[in-house]
Amino acid sequence: AQSVAQPEDQVNVAEGNPLTVKCTYSVSGNPYLFWYVQYPNRGLQFLLKYITGDNLVKGSYGFEAEFNKSQTSFHLKKPSALVSDSALYFCAVRDIGATTDSWGKLQFGAGTQVVVTP
C-alpha cells in the first residue's frame, strides 16, 4: 500500500526567499508523484508530476520538485516566493506496483499551508 507524509502543517517564508515544502512517500512498486495547490474556496490545481526520467521536474508558476529515490522524497521548491503563492499544497503518490490492484488509487498527504509574508 502507498502512503505519503507532509511533515509540516505550515511553512512561513518571506517574499523573495526560497520556498521548500517537504514530502516523503512509501510505495511497494514504482511511484508516480504529484504536487497540487489549493487556493481558498477552490478545487485543486495540478502543479507538476514525476513519472520517470530527470529527477528535477519543473512545473507551473515557477515551481519545481526533486525526486530522491534513496530518501523517498519529492520536495517542492520555488527559488523566490511570492505573496500569491500562499495556499494549501498537497503531495500525492500513485503506486505502480507489480500488479494493477492499486493503479487507480491516489494517496494524498495531509497538506501544508504556505504563508508568504510581504
Next chain:
Amino acid sequence: EAQVTQNPRYLITVTGKKLTVTCSQNMNHEYMSWYRQDPGLGLRQIYYSMNVEVTDKGDVPEGYKVSRKEKRNFPLILESPSPNQTSLYFCASSPLAGELETQYFGPGTRLLVL
C-alpha cells in the same frame, strides 16, 4: 470549455435522508474518482472508476455508493448520511488511469449533515 462539474455546490441535510451528489466531465475521460477533504487529513479517496461499469473502493468507502453507467457521469450516493460524513467533497477525472496523466478536479461540494 473542458471541465468537471459537481452539483450541488452546497448542501445541508439531516441524518438518514438519502442524497446524491452528481459529477460530470466533458472531456471523454475514462477515469473518475471521488475524494473527501477534512482538516488535518488531506484528501482521502472514496471510490474510483477506471471505466464504464468498473468501480473500486478507495481508502474510505464506508457509507458511500457510486455508479458509472456512462462515461461522463459518476454520482456519489449517501444512502443514509451521518454527521461524520460532513465534509468537502471533490470529484476528479483523468484521461486514463495508471498512465502518465493528471487529474482534473471539480469545484467541490460542501456537505453538512445535521
